[in-house]
């Protein structure tokens with residue numbers, strides 16, 4: 001996707017042929033800082049601090065982290081160590097474990113001398129696969145927006161989304177935002193209600209930034225506004241991304257997603273979830289009981305970071321001094337509240353039968 005006319009992916013290999021470049025998402029939308037990662041420790045830190053975030057993207061960046069580690073030591077112990085270390089950086093998004101498992105499977109039986117080149121090739125394949133997968137998710141989600149547009153000719157199609165499931169959360173195009181970009185490009189009048197997504201504001205900072213750069217009409221709303229907008233006919237459809245989908249179709253996504261699904265159900269509105277194959281965890285059935293939910297620092301809740309009038313980034317405390325805070329970063333929306341899943345292979349019910357219909361080769 002483009003920023004001011006320049007095409008970007010959210011991760012790429014530098015012109016030096018080995019170091020890894022990312023956009024520092026903790027600085028967006030205020031600054032476009034491109035970081036250079038040179039070893040696996042920097043990759044782990046970038047994932048933990050959320051300089052890179054979003055389920056598919058952390059998988060792709062971790063894959064490059066394996067390649068960086070093998071440059072220093074291509075032995076089997078080193079491979080096992082880096083896979084374990086990077087796998088512990090964030091617990092909820094299954095794409096991280098998926099990408100690391102794929103790297104280990106590809107590299108384990110190779111002679112050490114062949115591992116570095118093979119690791120870069122596999123990481124590149126993961127990144128390219130994610131970009132193409134997300135483009136196809138857009139193709140399969142587009143008809144949903146077309147159908148709404150056809151029902152109300154000349155009127156705007158209003159989509160509500162939560163967090164950031166755009167190109168910044170993937171390698172390119174995004175998941176939930178991919179159909180929206182395709183609809184916009186096809187001339188469908190689309191407008192997006194962007195949940196600010198406290199505590200880290202991925203909606204206000206990242207989704208709004210992306211949509212704005214692509215020229216998609218959007219409005220940032222407080223997280224609590226969605227139910228009201230739905231009650232007053234101002235939302236046609238909700239589309240969100242996900243960090244892990246169980247084989248029964250339960251969906252883990254950014255904290256607050258579950259409440260939007262409840263509000264959508266109460267208002268008879270469709271609630272769709274967009275995902276790549278790498279987000280399905282076939283080993284897990286019950287999302288509420290089995291998906292580990294990341295607990296992050298209290299300061300993300302008690303403090304806010306923004307830009308001052310004179311252009312400085314500043315963090316201020318918004319919670320009462322001394323009050324403790326809890327910060328569960330994700331929640332699980334049960335499959336019964338999900339209208340359907342949008343994947344690179346098509347759309348399906350949020351159910352085991354639905355998913356297996358699209359992925360018959362699954363374990």
Ligand SMILES: CSC[C@@H](O)[C@@H](O)C(=O)COP(=O)(O)O
Pocket residue numbers: 053054055056093162163164165166169170174175176202240241242243253254329
């Ligand atoms: C296409 S990304 C889908 C999800 O990863 C996204 O909605 C999300 O919850 C991201 O959480 P984050 O904590 O910002 O990594």
